[in-house]
Amino acid sequence: MEKTPSSVLFAGIHFDKKRFAKDIARFKPKVVEEDVYEPDEIEPKLPEVAGSKKDKKRMGKRKDIDVVEGFNVFKRSKSLKSADELKIEEDDAKGQRKELEKQIERDSIFRKKYGIHISGRDIPSPLRNFEELKSRYGCKSHLLHNLFELRIKEPTPIQRQAIPILLAERECFACAPTGSGKTLAFLFPMLMKIKPGSEGVKGVILCPTRELAAQTTRECKKLAKGKMFCIKVMTKELSRSGDFAKISCDILVSTPLRLAFAMQNRKLNLSRVEYLVLDESDKLFELGFVEQIDCVVKACSNPSIIRSLFSATLPDSVEELARTIMHDAVRVIVGRKNSASTLIGQKLLFAGSEKGKLFALRQIFAEGLNPPVLVFVQSKERVKELYKELAFDDIKADVVHADLSQEQREDAVDNFRAGKTWVLIATDLMARGMDFKGINCVINYDFPESAAAYIHRIGRSGRAGRPGEAITLFTEEDKPFLRNIANVMKDSGCEVPPWILALPKLKRKKHRPKRGSVGTEPDDAEE
Numbered sequence: 001m002e003k004t005p006s007s008v009l010f011a012g013i014h015f016d017k018k019r020f021a022k023d024i025a026r027f028k029p030k031v032v033e034e035d036v037y038e039p040d041e042i043e044p045k046l047p048e049v050a051g052s053k054k055d056k057k058r059m060g061k062r063k064d065i066d067v068v069e070g071f072n073v074f075k076r077s078k079s080l081k082s083a084d085e086l087k088i089e090e091d092d093a094k095g096q097r098k099e100l101e102k103q104i105e106r107d108s109i110f111r112k113k114y115g116i117h118i119s120g121r122d123i124p125s126p127l128r129n130f131e132e133l134k135s136r137y138g139c140k141s142h143l144l145h146n147l148f149e150l151r152i153k154e155p156t157p158i159q160r161q162a163i164p165i166l167l168a169e170r171e172c173f174a175c176a177p178t179g180s181g182k183t184l185a186f187l188f189p190m191l192m193k194i195k196p197g198s199e200g201v202k203g204v205i206l207c208p209t210r211e212l213a214a215q216t217t218r219e220c221k222k223l224a225k226g227k228m229f230c231i232k233v234m235t236k237e238l239s240r241s242g243d244f245a246k247i248s249c250d251i252l253v254s255t256p257l258r259l260a261f262a263m264q265n266r267k268l269n270l271s272r273v274e275y276l277v278l279d280e281s282d283k284l285f286e287l288g289f290v291e292q293i294d295c296v297v298k299a300c301s302n303p304s305i306i307r308s309l310f311s312a313t314l315p316d317s318v319e320e321l322a323r324t325i326m327h328d329a330v331r332v333i334v335g336r337k338n339s340a341s342t343l344i345g346q347k348l349l350f351a352g353s354e355k356g357k358l359f360a361l362r363q364i365f366a367e368g369l370n371p372p373v374l375v376f377v378q379s380k381e382r383v384k385e386l387y388k389e390l391a392f393d394d395i396k397a398d399v400v401h402a403d404l405s406q407e408q409r410e411d412a413v414d415n416f417r418a419g420k421t422w423v424l425i426a427t428d429l430m431a432r433g434m435d436f437k438g439i440n441c442v443i444n445y446d447f448p449e450s451a452a453a454y455i456h457r458i459g460r461s462g463r464a465g466r467p468g469e470a471i472t473l474f475t476e477e478d479k480p481f482l483r484n485i486a487n488v489m490k491d492s493g494c495e496v497p498p499w500i501l502a503l504p505k506l507k508r509k510k511h512r513p514k515r516g517s518v519g520t521e522p523d524d525a526e527e
């Protein structure tokens with residue numbers, strides 16, 4: 001006989017089955033009919049959506065369940081997740097969080113390696129290489145091909161961070177050293193995002209000088225080659241007589257004055273602008289420009305516009321002012337804010353007086369003129385005076401200043417670029433943004449008016465990874481202002497005599513003294 005659990009438990013005990021027959025009957029297992037599925041029975045009809053076939057089958061066995069209630073119960077139970085499902089989801093979320101944390105850590109190590117400092121929320125990962133533009137953002141091959149043609153292989157630090165920020169449609173302040181590729185950093189996302197077409201201007205780039213606007217337009221055209229973009233620089237003629245209702249233009253590069261003029265007089269409509277770039281932004285926020293900038297910013301009324309500010313120098317005051325118009329902007333700084341490129345060897349040279357400066361310049365050229373050399377002076381009058389002096393020395397020199405016609409200015413720049421001129425004498429008109437490849441030396445014949453002016457002037461050399469040299473002449477009159485420049489030099493790793501760093505701090509930052517004529521004796525200047 002098969003042993004049941006009870007037979008084992010009660011083994012050896014005498015049990016009077018007759019006497020307890022009733023009780024035995026009570027404890028006999030019953031056949032539970034509800035557990036038998038009978039297809040002929042009238043089943044409660046469930047709406048299809050109530051549950052799976054399995055659910056229906058389960059319902060079929062439960063005759064006691066009220067149909068309507070049952071439907072509701074099943075409906076609710078379907079949306080509720082099982083413990084297993086919840087656990088899986090929780091694990092997934094945990095995994096994603098961990099991966100995100102790892103990515104943030106990797107990004108931060110990467111940024112540190114390239115001296116990229118950021119502030120703002122949800123900042124996209126920096127670019128590891130240009131190919132990521134394709135894999136992460138679907139960049140068209142021909143745009144990447146254009147980079148290849150231009151021999152641009154690796155992104156520079158500002159490009160690594162600013163490009164993904166702009167592609168993520170975030171507004172930004174970008175501050176990176178002179179010659180470090182800021183132009184491409186704002187042009188490339190524009191070319192990737194804007195769709196060429198006839199709907200009007202979609203990208204606007206503002207530059208403080210016409211020369212820089214022309215140069216940026218050229219760069220933009222090179223990068224856009226092969227795509228049917230219409231890229232235009234705002235010329236005098238265009239701003240005075242252009243019919244913007246008929247002219248097709250996707251990207252417009254202009255100085256603030258010309259753009260404001262075209263808006264007022266030629267009814268240029270900027271309401272569809274998707275990208276607005278203020279290049280050399282700190283200059284654009286200076287007194288002479290700020291009204292026009294305000295007018296342009298207001299005219300770019302597209303609510304989803306992306307505005308960005310780029311410069312090698314970004315004073316806090318400008319950032320504060322700009323923040324009032326920008327939305328949730330990200331800040332990217334490469335290296336130290338407001339610092340000179342570390343590729344430039346910088347020297348200070350005491351020349352005593354105006355006459356001493358001319359003597360020192362001749363001495364520098366005599367010791368070895370290594371063209372191309374860019375010489376900065378304070379005013380257009382002084383450009384002309386110095387040019388006359390150098391003409392006696394048989395040096396191939398030329399000038400650029402505001403009194404020349406646009407054509408003459410362009411010719412001077414082109415000849416210098418082509419190596420036909422060795423020395424270009426210029427005012428601060430040439431100090432910002434101009435990209436002369438291979439300038440060997442910048443000479444500040446006249447002391448720059450501010451640390452920012454110094455950084456931009458000397459930044460015409462030491463570009464795109466090449467080394468450069470900068471010599472700044474100073475007189476007794478300039479001495480009190482030396483400390484500002486010396487601090488910039490020290491921050492970029494150059495040696496500075498300790499006595500200069502010990503000079504008292506000046507409240508007045510700008511230094512633009514009335515200078516005597518070039519080459520005059522100190523006494524002559526006082527007459």
Ligand SMILES: Nc1ncnc2c1ncn2[C@@H]1O[C@H](COP(=O)(O)OP(=O)(O)OP(=O)(O)O)[C@@H](O)[C@H]1O
Binds near residue numbers: 153177432433
């Ligand atoms: N990724 C890159 N690799 C090599 N060269 C580059 C790269 N990006 C830009 N360049 C080149 O570097 C030079 C300087 O670039 P760019 O004029 O944009 O500098 P910038 O940062 O705007 O300087 P500035 O502050 O003086 O205006 C240009 O000749 C440009 O073609």
